[in-house]
Amino acid sequence: DTAVSQTPKYLVTQMGNDKSIKCEQNLGHDTMYWYKQDSKKFLKIMFSYNNKELIINETVPNRFSPKSPDKAHLNLHINSLELGDSAVYFCASSQDGGGDKNIQYFGAGTRLSVL
């Protein structure tokens, strides 16, 4: 069973479109994240939710809106896509708290290409 799954794996779209990426984890974790990995492989956190509550909201354009319907799901909706949004987006989860609970488990990534 896949622990953290994201769909779709590939997303090719035109500038100006709106798209969503879905993420689900079956690990029973309380915290979920969205990261953006650019073409140079630099990984930057975008958002984090703990038990459906937003706890980290980095400097990300308002066009990006996360939604967590329950603690097992964290979706990312992007409005008015721009060329600079092209990247690989990773979802991750962790239990959080002390010690081992800080380990993050990552999905396989969604490669977004904006044309």
Add this chain to the structure above:
Amino acid sequence: AQSVAQPEDQVNVAEGNPLTVKCTYSVSGNPYLFWYVQYPNRGLQFLLKYITGDNLVKGSYGFEAEFNKSQTSFHLKKPSALVSDSALYFCAVRDGGLWGFKTIFGAGTRLFVKA
């Protein structure tokens, strides 16, 4: 503010030789330190962590890392490299004293093991 630095973009090593991937960090409180590995077209996978206790920690696939508080370093090591170790390695740090579940990732170091 927390930060993590991986000074080498790429490390080249011959198969069978020892390898070291460097990482230094900065946090205001007690550091939680992690190494993750990313294979092509995959998400990050946890390798090992330092939370507290022995400065030498052992992880998956024969990797180990040494926490050095005075040098604020957490270098990743392996006594004998394999071609299959070739991948992108990320060091990560979280300030254990801070609420907010924010883990900062380094820029990544590409390890190339030559047969």
